[in-house]
Amino acid sequence: MANELRGSRHAEILLVEDNRDDVTLTREGFKQSSLMINLHHVEHGEACMAFLRKEGEYADAPTPDLILLDLNMPVMDGREVLAELVADENLKHLPVVVLTTSTDNQDVLKMYKLRCNAYATKPVDFNQFLHVIQGIADFWFTVVVLPPSND
Amino acid sequence: MVDGHGAIVLANAEVERLFGYSRTELIGQTVEMLMPDRFRRHHPALRDDYFVNPEVRLAGRELFGGRKDGSEFSVEIALSPVETDDGLFVLAAINDITERKRLEETKEKLTKNLEESNVELQQFAYIASHDLQTPLRSIAGFAQFLQMENQDKLDEQANKHIERIVENAKRMQTLINDLLEYSRVDSRVRPFAATNLDEVFDEVTNAMIAEIEDSHGVVTRDDLPTVTGDRSQLHQLLQNLIGNGLKYHGDARPKVHVSAEKNGSEWMIAVSDNGIGIDPKHHKRIFEIFRRLHTQDAFPGTGIGLAVCQRIVQRHGGKICIESKPDEGSTFRFTIPTQKVI
Numbered sequence: 437m438a439n440e441l442r443g444s445r446h447a448e449i450l451l452v453e454d455n456r457d458d459v460t461l462t463r464e465g466f467k468q469s470s471l472m473i474n475l476h477h478v479e480h481g482e483a484c485m486a487f488l489r490k491e492g493e494y495a496d497a498p499t500p501d502l503i504l505l506d507l508n509m510p511v512m513d514g515r516e517v518l519a520e521l522v523a524d525e526n527l528k529h530l531p532v533v534v535l536t537t538s539t540d541n542q543d544v545l546k547m548y549k550l551r552c553n554a555y556a557t558k559p560v561d562f563n564q565f566l567h568v569i570q571g572i573a574d575f576w577f578t579v580v581v582l583p584p585s586n587d
Numbered sequence: 588m589v590d591g592h593g594a595i596v597l598a599n600a601e602v603e604r605l606f607g608y609s610r611t612e613l614i615g616q617t618v619e620m621l622m623p624d625r626f627r628r629h630h631p632a633l634r635d636d637y638f639v640n641p642e643v644r645l646a647g648r649e650l651f652g653g654r655k656d657g658s659e660f661s662v663e664i665a666l667s668p669v670e671t672d673d674g675l676f677v678l679a680a681i682n683d684i685t686e687r688k689r690l691e692e693t694k695e696k697l698t699k700n701l702e703e704s705n706v707e708l709q710q711f712a713y714i715a716s717h718d719l720q721t722p723l724r725s726i727a728g729f730a731q732f733l734q735m736e737n738q739d740k741l742d743e744q745a746n747k748h749i750e751r752i753v754e755n756a757k758r759m760q761t762l763i764n765d766l767l768e769y770s771r772v773d774s775r776v777r778p779f780a781a782t783n784l785d786e787v788f789d790e791v792t793n794a795m796i797a798e799i800e801d802s803h804g805v806v807t808r809d810d811l812p813t814v815t816g817d818r819s820q821l822h823q824l825l826q827n828l829i830g831n832g833l834k835y836h837g838d839a840r841p842k843v844h845v846s847a848e849k850n851g852s853e854w855m856i857a858v859s860d861n862g863i864g865i866d867p868k869h870h871k872r873i874f875e876i877f878r879r880l881h882t883q884d885a886f887p888g889t890g891i892g893l894a895v896c897q898r899i900v901q902r903h904g905g906k907i908c909i910e911s912k913p914d915e916g917s918t919f920r921f922t923i924p925t926q927k928v929i
Contacts, residue, residue, distance in 0.1 A: 508717050
């Protein structure tokens with residue numbers, strides 16, 4: 437059965453982001469949403485892969501309903517994460533929204549070629565940023581049908 | 588000139604100068620004496636083969652000459668068989684290409700340096716776009732967040748100050764983006780292709796429909812030529828020039844007209860407006876990056892448009908200039924060579 441979130445449980449979002457300020461602002465953005473959301477956070481791609489594979493300290497981590505992926509991060513960046521995700525039979529169905537500062541056309545094209553589900557940029561204006569976060573939350577948790585959860 | 592046995596029968600002053608032997612030392616000796624040691628052993632066989640089937644051989648291959656003092660240098664040799672009553676001779680024309688080779692090597696090195704610095708520039712531009720903008724988002728974001736959280740505690744003055752912070756962060760972001768755009772004119776290039784400027788004009792005016800309507804302006808064109816260039820850059824060039832024509836207007840309804848004329852081996856494209864014009868004393872400076880002649884209140888902007896225009900025109904091998912006086916409108920003219928060799 438398709439994953440039906442409305443009212444049944446919290447939506448699990450994994451935010452992969454190295455900048456602490458952006459994490460705070462994103463968290464605030466989701467707080468203002470009327471949806472019930474658990475926002476998990478990891479600082480780079482390696483931690484993201486460990487989280488998704490429930491390795492080490494992430495043994496009890498939930499499978500996220502949505503991954504918000506930054507592009508430029510230390511250790512393992514967003515491009516590498518997405519490339520590894522789509523090559524992994526157990527993870528390739530997870531929806532990924534790239535959320536980044538980069539407006540570079542080549543980044544946009546590359547991430548879509550790697551089959552990200554959406555690409556959004558972070559505006560400097562906080563009100564616009566809230567609008568982006570709200571839009572992502574609304575679309576992914578009230579409009580679309582998510583892949584069924586194995587948890 | 589060499590005979591069938593490889594003996595030198597004739598040598599001019601240039602040979603003496605190049606190889607350091609006198610003519611008396613040369614005549615009668617085999618031609619192998621003019622080669623570096625390592626080639627001498629195998630050459631007689633090659634020479635014999637040539638005499639079996641003699642034909643004109645043009646210079647082109649890079650060969651080596653050996654001087655009397657043992658030093659080597661790069662040469663090109665053209666061979667022509669000469670049939671005489673005394674038998675077959677071969678006339679060899681020897682060219683010292685040391686200088687040419689040095690220039691080629693220098694050119695190669697410079698090109699490589701340029702490619703490397705271009706890659707570095709692209710990386711720099713990318714880092715600038717990302718790393719410089721991230722702190723700006725924090726500055727603006729937290730200021731607005733503060734405002735949101737403390738709505739009832741902040742007075743009008745405090746709210747205004749926060750607005751100033753956000754406004755300036757956004758302006759900084761615009762400046763960074765403009766700087767990037769400027770740097771990309773040369774670093775992110777597409778190959779040149781035949782580009783119909785009538786089509787580009789139509790695309791530009793379609794894309795600018797809102798600006799044209801808002802300013803109640805009229806944008807017109809004559810027949811424009813097909814030129815060789817980078818379509819997206821030519822689009823940007825026309826868009827910036829037409830945009831300026833619409834933007835810097837006085838009380839009159841803005842009119843912008845694009846025309847073209849052929850001038851020898853180049854096209855000259857003119858973008859004329861009926862706007863506020865520019866004092867000739869500023870004409871040189873308006874193409875400088877971030878150079879502005881007006882306050883933000885009078886005409887907002889960062890001063891990137893014409894700098895980008897100039898860079899695009901230069902990349903196409905042309906020139907851009909302005910003809911204008913205050914209150915008499917402006918005409919920007921740029922040239923594009925009809926045959927651009929790349």
